[in-house]
Structure formats: C-alpha cells, structure tokens
Amino acid sequence: MAETDWTDRHVARWRSHWVDIHFDDEVEALVTRIGRLQRFLKSTVQTAVAEVGIQDFEYETLHSLMIRDTPGTASPTDLAEDLGVSGAGMTGRLDGLEKAGWVQRTHSPDDRRRVVVEITREGADIWRRAMALRGAQEEELASVLNDRERVQLNRLLKKLTLWTETR
C-alpha cells in the first residue's frame, strides 16, 4: 500500500519531530484511525438521516428503541445506558421525540416511578426510512473490503471490544 492516509502522515510527523518521547506507532495509528472513521461515519449518518427530516441523535434513539428484546418499548434508563448518554440527556431527547410525535411516554402501572417509552407508528416509519439511507452509506464504505476482510476486521475489533466490556 504505497498511498499514505492522514494517519500515516500524522505518525510520520511525530517520528521526525519528537523521537525522544516514548510512542508506539501502531497503537497511535490504531487509535487515530478509529477516531477518524467514527468522525466520518457520524457525518454521513447526519447527512443521510437529514433527508427524512430527522437528526442523528434522534435516529439513534429510535434505533436503540427498535433493536432490543422488546422492540419499540423501553425505559429511559435502559436507553440512556445503551446510548451512553446521561439520564438528563435522555430526558431531553425524549422530550423532543415526544413533541415530534415519534414516541410516547406513560407511567408503568405497577411501579409509578418507572416510565415506559413506546415508539409510535410515525416514529417507526421515519426510523425505517432513515435506516435505509444510513445503511446504504455504510455499505458503500464497507464495500472497500471484501467478505474475508470484513470478517477479519470484525474479529480483531471484537477482541478489543470484548476487553473493554469485561475489564
């Protein structure tokens, strides 16, 4: 691979200017590339889901609601944990989603502290349309890799995620 990416140049600059400081090229490159890929993915999701009139964090919240053992329904706390936002942040998101008519909140009858969030018909519809667009973007990116490479990449990434989840 003769071509260099941003990360190669970043690491090379480091090497030439700061040789005295301990620094593992491969580790820095890994971390940098993951960060830059995530930035790219976020921006493509943003523009993709904007086409159906929804924002990335709204899409993500609806997505989290649908992709669970009880599809379309969850507690605010569950959603907050899965999405890595605070409870306060989730209240804010749900306020917006509820006002837009994409979810509705009701108090659980057997424990009135609990809130049950449910997706509405309109919420499910817009989520499906946003997901199709987002999926197309991601497949375009993934098409750079062949099937074997995708599996291989997932295998290596999973080694890392497993460690982060169990430590």
Add this chain to the structure above:
Amino acid sequence: MAETDWTDRHVARWRSHWVDIHFDDEVEALVTRIGRLQRFLKSTVQTAVAEVGIQDFEYETLHSLMIRDTPGTASPTDLAEDLGVSGAGMTGRLDGLEKAGWVQRTHSPDDRRRVVVEITREGADIWRRAMALRGAQEEELASVLNDRERVQLNRLLKKLTLWTETR
C-alpha cells in the same frame, strides 16, 4: 471465539426480530464496534488527562498543535480543520487555552487577518504529562492484540480511511 460482545448481541437481536429488513450483519457489526471503541477511548482519555487538570478537548488541541510540521505553532483554521471542529468552536477553545496560559495568540505581522497560535512552556509541559497518561491507557487496550494483529488491523482500517479521505 465463544464469548459474545455487546455488538454480537445487538446483531442477534436484530436477526431475531427484524428478519424482513435488508441488513448486512458484518457491516452493522463493524460500524457498531468502531462506535463503541471510540466511546471507550474517549472516556479513558477523559479520565486520564483529568489527572493533570486538563480536559480532553484541551488536550486534543494542544496535541494537534505539537504534532505538525511546525511544532507548537499553527493558525486557528489549521487547528479547526485537523480537529474537525468549526471555526467558532476553535475560537472558543483557544479562548480557554489562552486564559489558562497554555497558548498565546498574536497577529501575523505580514497579514494582520491571520492569527498565530503558539504553545507556551506551561502548555507544552502539561501536554507531555497528559500524553504519557493517555498513551498508557491506549497501550493497555492495544496489548490485547499481538504485533501481527496490530499491523493487520491497521492495514484493514487504513483501507477504510483512505477511501473516506479520497472520495
């Protein structure tokens, strides 16, 4: 690999509930794992650099200042582009860094529209200490992979980043 990570369970839930919708398991897994790894990395950087009394975005800005062809000096626009923040956001970051005494801004003498950002002695010191802590965290994560796997993972990630940077 018998153990499942969060992403495996996420994809499996999808499979069992929404089989009718087009959906590539490997692609969804890739995107999900990259997102979750970035989330993890962000949180470890946050706690690591907090030990020297600095925030992640401050550390990143100093880091970007140091890792360039002209170490320790740059324009706000260059920094904003490298870091993926808006010009307005960079002005805000530099306000904070300048107030803390970690950078200083001067007008370029030959083009007075331009601002030259320079790191101070204190800025460079705190960056070095933050970097050591951050690096230790990242190496701990990377130690899950052996040398061959790190190279392999970087090779696959680079295929993706190259595409995102040139399309």
Add this chain to the structure above:
DNA sequence: CCAGATTACTTCGCTAGCGAATTATTCGTC
C-alpha cells in the same frame, strides 16, 4: 488606485448534553 470580492477570525444566538439537586415512589427493616 479604488471598489468589490475574498479571506481569517470573532461574535451572537441557540442547542445538546452533563452533573448535581430535586421530586416522587417503592423497598427494607426494626
């Protein structure tokens, strides 16, 4: 040489999200 376009940065108004405090409900124990 000067009027309009361009460039570089900052200011302004606004939004998403955070942590801490608050409210409301349920659990646990004596």
Add this chain to the structure above:
DNA sequence: GACGAATAATTCGCTAGCGAAGTAATCTGG
C-alpha cells in the same frame, strides 16, 4: 406499619460547539 434508604426520572445551571452574521484586512481587475 412507619421511617430511612434506595431507585427512577426530571429540573436546573452551566458548558462546548454549531451555523450565520459581522468585522477587519488583503487581493484583484478595470
């Protein structure tokens, strides 16, 4: 069965960051 601890969500005050508008300096073409 009542009182304190624990739990679930929301409210509050605040911060980082965005896009658009504004300011100031430089370039460019007639």
